[in-house]
Amino acid sequence: MHTATTHAPSHGHAHGGAHDHHEPGFWSKYIFSTDHKMIGIQYGITSLIFLFFGFLLMLAMRQQLAYPGKALPIVGQFLAKTLGDDMAKDGVMQADLYNAFGAMHGTIMVFLAIVPLAFGAFGNYVTPLQIGAPDMAFPRLNMASYHLYFWGGAVMLASFFIPGGAAKSGWTSYSPLATLADRDHLVNGQTLWLIGMVLLITSSLLGAVNFITTIIQLRAKGMTWMRLPFFVWAQFVTGFLLLLAFPPLEAAGLMQLADNVLKTSFFLPTGLVTNAGPVPVSGGGSPLLWQYLFWFLAHPEVYVLILPAMGVVSEIIANNTRKPLWGYKSMVYAALGIGFLAFIVWAHHMYLTGMGTKISTFFQTTTMMISIPSVIILTALFISLWGGSIRFNTPMLFALAFLPMFGIGGLTGLPLGFNASDIYLHDSYYVIGHFHYVVAPGTIFGLFAGVYFWYPKATGRYMSEILGKIHFAGSFLCMNLIFAPMFVQGLKGMSRRMYDGGSTYFGNGVDPAILDLNKTITHSAILLGLFQIPFIVNFFLSLWNGKKVESDNPWQATTLDWQTPTPPPHGNFATEPVVYRGPYEYSVPGASKDFIQQGQPG
Amino acid sequence: MEIPYTVKPRPDTGLYNAKVGIWLFLASEVMLFGALFSSYILLRVGALDGFWPDVATAWPHGLLNIPIGTFNTAVLIISSVTVVMAWAALKAGNFAKFQKFMMVTLVCALGFLCIKSYEYNEKFTHYVIRLKDGTAVTGHLDIDGHSPRFWTLDTVTAKKLASVKVHVDVPNQFRYPVGMKRPEVAHEGGAHAEHAAREIKTSDITFLQAFVPATGTFFAIYFTMTFLHGLHVLGGALVLGYFTFFGKKMWETDPERLTNRIEVGGLFWHFVDLVWIFLFPVMYLL
Numbered sequence: 001m002h003t004a005t006t007h008a009p010s011h012g013h014a015h016g017g018a019h020d021h022h023e024p025g026f027w028s029k030y031i032f033s034t035d036h037k038m039i040g041i042q043y044g045i046t047s048l049i050f051l052f053f054g055f056l057l058m059l060a061m062r063q064q065l066a067y068p069g070k071a072l073p074i075v076g077q078f079l080a081k082t083l084g085d086d087m088a089k090d091g092v093m094q095a096d097l098y099n100a101f102g103a104m105h106g107t108i109m110v111f112l113a114i115v116p117l118a119f120g121a122f123g124n125y126v127t128p129l130q131i132g133a134p135d136m137a138f139p140r141l142n143m144a145s146y147h148l149y150f151w152g153g154a155v156m157l158a159s160f161f162i163p164g165g166a167a168k169s170g171w172t173s174y175s176p177l178a179t180l181a182d183r184d185h186l187v188n189g190q191t192l193w194l195i196g197m198v199l200l201i202t203s204s205l206l207g208a209v210n211f212i213t214t215i216i217q218l219r220a221k222g223m224t225w226m227r228l229p230f231f232v233w234a235q236f237v238t239g240f241l242l243l244l245a246f247p248p249l250e251a252a253g254l255m256q257l258a259d260n261v262l263k264t265s266f267f268l269p270t271g272l273v274t275n276a277g278p279v280p281v282s283g284g285g286s287p288l289l290w291q292y293l294f295w296f297l298a299h300p301e302v303y304v305l306i307l308p309a310m311g312v313v314s315e316i317i318a319n320n321t322r323k324p325l326w327g328y329k330s331m332v333y334a335a336l337g338i339g340f341l342a343f344i345v346w347a348h349h350m351y352l353t354g355m356g357t358k359i360s361t362f363f364q365t366t367t368m369m370i371s372i373p374s375v376i377i378l379t380a381l382f383i384s385l386w387g388g389s390i391r392f393n394t395p396m397l398f399a400l401a402f403l404p405m406f407g408i409g410g411l412t413g414l415p416l417g418f419n420a421s422d423i424y425l426h427d428s429y430y431v432i433g434h435f436h437y438v439v440a441p442g443t444i445f446g447l448f449a450g451v452y453f454w455y456p457k458a459t460g461r462y463m464s465e466i467l468g469k470i471h472f473a474g475s476f477l478c479m480n481l482i483f484a485p486m487f488v489q490g491l492k493g494m495s496r497r498m499y500d501g502g503s504t505y506f507g508n509g510v511d512p513a514i515l516d517l518n519k520t521i522t523h524s525a526i527l528l529g530l531f532q533i534p535f536i537v538n539f540f541l542s543l544w545n546g547k548k549v550e551s552d553n554p555w556q557a558t559t560l561d562w563q564t565p566t567p568p569p570h571g572n573f574a575t576e577p578v579v580y581r582g583p584y585e586y587s588v589p590g591a592s593k594d595f596i597q598q599g600q601p602g
Numbered sequence: 603m604e605i606p607y608t609v610k611p612r613p614d615t616g617l618y619n620a621k622v623g624i625w626l627f628l629a630s631e632v633m634l635f636g637a638l639f640s641s642y643i644l645l646r647v648g649a650l651d652g653f654w655p656d657v658a659t660a661w662p663h664g665l666l667n668i669p670i671g672t673f674n675t676a677v678l679i680i681s682s683v684t685v686v687m688a689w690a691a692l693k694a695g696n697f698a699k700f701q702k703f704m705m706v707t708l709v710c711a712l713g714f715l716c717i718k719s720y721e722y723n724e725k726f727t728h729y730v731i732r733l734k735d736g737t738a739v740t741g742h743l744d745i746d747g748h749s750p751r752f753w754t755l756d757t758v759t760a761k762k763l764a765s766v767k768v769h770v771d772v773p774n775q776f777r778y779p780v781g782m783k784r785p786e787v788a789h790e791g792g793a794h795a796e797h798a799a800r801e802i803k804t805s806d807i808t809f810l811q812a813f814v815p816a817t818g819t820f821f822a823i824y825f826t827m828t829f830l831h832g833l834h835v836l837g838g839a840l841v842l843g844y845f846t847f848f849g850k851k852m853w854e855t856d857p858e859r860l861t862n863r864i865e866v867g868g869l870f871w872h873f874v875d876l877v878w879i880f881l882f883p884v885m886y887l888l
Binding site: 209213254 | 603604605606607612615617618619620622623626627629630631633634635636637638641644645648649650658659814815816817818819821822823826830
């Protein structure tokens with residue numbers, strides 16, 4: 001900062017010579033920013049756009065499931081024109097398009113929407129503020145993370161428009177399917193998917209290194225480990241999950257890229273035959289190897305999705321119950337336990353590969369074990385509500401809804417963790433219902449809560465409470481109308497990944513009500529989309545019309561992020577913060593106010 | 603507020619920021635190469651019984667040039683020593699000495715990559731050929747005195763060659779791991795059989811391919827891992843080279859920062875060396 005000031009004249013900014021600070025231009029302020037808050041906002045906006053785009057892909061798929069073989073309204077003709085007859089003949093979604101949308105919906109939601117929003121946006125914006133740091137430890141690395149993420153996303157989006165279309169083999173990209181789909185195109189959707197993933201993984205790795213270093217090194221004076229807000233702990237564990245789980249997928253991605261481009265056989269077995277005859281490869285590879293490497297990432301990834309949301313929810317619950325979190329220390333240890341156990345449960349996704357009863361039993365056991373720390377955190381949050389005088393503002397409503405929604409998502413996972421019941425439920429709509437309950441009304445609600453909660457800090461204005469409550473009520477209702485029926489469909493045996501909603505396999509003589517549920521789900525999904533309009537309007541209009549905050553600490557919160565000027569300037573704190581107490585000193589008996597900030601001496 | 607501990611260590615952790623960062627990064631690198639080594643194990647354990655190249659998916663042995671690999675190992679170890687000495691020179695305040703040692707490191711890095719490229723080229727001109735009678739031979743093609751790279755059967759038929767001249771390897775050369783006693787095999791051509799030229803009719807050939815990644819899972823994992831390792835060597839050399847040639851300015855303004863950067867770069871360099879220490883026995887000897 002000081003060097004920038006002294007060098008300012010040589011930069012040749014003729015105007016504003018009287019300004020004390022060198023005002024960065026548009027590019028260095030908004031695009032190539034190294035300020036953690038701007039990068040957080042970049043991540044936030046990009047990932048919210050991807051979230052919406054991923055949702056639109058799903059709406060098109062849901063339309064096809066409810067009304068198979070009928071032209072898609074509104075976008076049908078557009079898709080037919082841009083993507084061609086193979087994908088959308090006469091505006092009707094073809095199997096290839098359904099598969100491409102399905103694969104890209106999963107990929108976009110997980111890698112381009114939720115993780116960047118939870119880790120990139122909230123982590124970047126809030127973590128340095130909460131630990132009392134001026135910025136991340138490596139600001140330029142932070143910028144590189146965002147740019148790699150952006151280009152990874154751009155590659156993913158570009159893949160829709162190349163010959164053969166985007167990747168079609170699910171977000172899991174199992175070999176040999178992923179390698180053989182579109183093999184006649186040298187550069188096909190799967191190739192771009194892998195290149196995009198390598199960029200995204202590199203971005204996450206740099207981010208993880210940065211976050212962990214920041215939390216270890218840049219804690220303010222007095223900010224001991226057990227004085228860290230739970231949000232920071234959640235980000236810390238998330239950082240380790242990304243750091244150690246992503247590289248094996250990067251290795252797997254490189255190997256699948258070799259399989260696709262160099263025609264190697266890492267994941268292609270000997271004697272592989274398709275409709276077109278024997279596949280001309282050397283063979284000798286193992287399809288299971290891909291699954292092991294993929295799920296070694298993808299199960300910890302589940303906790304990458306959920307832990308930051310738990311962190312957000314914990315902050316909001318403590319703040320709005322005006323009580324300390326119940327069992328803060330057990331929550332911290334539980335988060336660390338999740339972090340460790342997350343690495344040894346991955347093969348519960350693979351019970352049906354015939355990997356043997358002994359290994360199945362091992363992974364079944366660890367899977368049951370990991371539910372314990374998850375339940376500890378959830379229970380602690382529930383008990384935190386007990387006896388509180390709760391403020392039901394919009395962030396709190398979303399945070400409260402997170403608890404039962406994540407609870408349903410978690411509990412419905414248990415039958416999938418037992419290998420006996422998984423044999424029946426595997427690959428059915430039950431699985432879809434389960435993990436969407438965790439991620440959609442779970443994580444996304446947690447993140448919405450965070451947007452409403454930290455918006456006043458980032459902009460100096462509140463978001464509208466009325467629009468917020470409409471957004472909440474509508475989303476809460478629709479989420480349940482969408483995902484609860486999927487449990488029923490799955491239990492009745494309806495398979496996932498069928499582009500006609502299973503009517504070919506399922507329609508004859510089977511209870512038609514199960515297929516009719518597709519319509520209920522689709523209509524609810526459209527309604528859910530409509531209920532996001534208040535949020536989008538609220539998000540932008542509040543920038544200008546929102547009620548201005550009365551102070552730097554509008555929610556009367558205790559943590560350091562509310563001790564900064566609003567919005568926080570470059571460098572964050574006016575004076576170096578010193579921490580004197582734990583993160584949740586609410587309603588301390590004998591205190592003059594019902595909260596004591598961490599930086600308040602005495 | 604400025605970002606603290608960019609140069610000076612934080613008292614309670616005893617580390618400056620970049621040192622924490624590089625150790626974390628190396629942890630992720632361990633997972634990256636760990637996944638690849640695990641894949642090597644799984645592919646090798648899953649390889650079919652029998653002998654390569656007679657059984658296409660069996661695991662070949664002794665394909666790689668051990669003397670050259672040993673030499674390259676030594677080159678990397680020397681570079682790891684000199685990178686420490688370069689750092690020590692900076693600690694002692696001697697920039698010229700730092701540059702000298704770092705130059706040795708860079709020459710080693712370049713040498714390593716050149717030797718590796720030579721080895722790659724050797725593989726790309728080496729062929730496995732399967733014949734109609736079910737046998738397989740390996741050797742070098744001889745097309746009018748040239749030894750072509752990357753040919754396949756399609757190349758041969760496209761060039762309308764009625765037959766190809768092949769300098770055939772000793773039969774059963776790739777059957778046994780290093781150190782295992784090889785049974786005496788009687789073969790035609792006597793002591794000079796190694797480079798016995800043999801004319802093979804194109805119509806007899808069912809399969810012809812250079813030693814490229816697609817030739818088998820051994821080749822696939824060998825090329826993937828050594829190429830990724832080579833990229834690490836290249837990246838490390840570029841960073842260290844940058845500080846060697848353009849570090850003077852930082853040395854004059856902030857010597858401790860430059861010393862820290864060399865320490866961090868050196869840690870990365872040791873890791874790259876360490877990966878090779880595992881790669882060499884796994885790929886060349888076992």
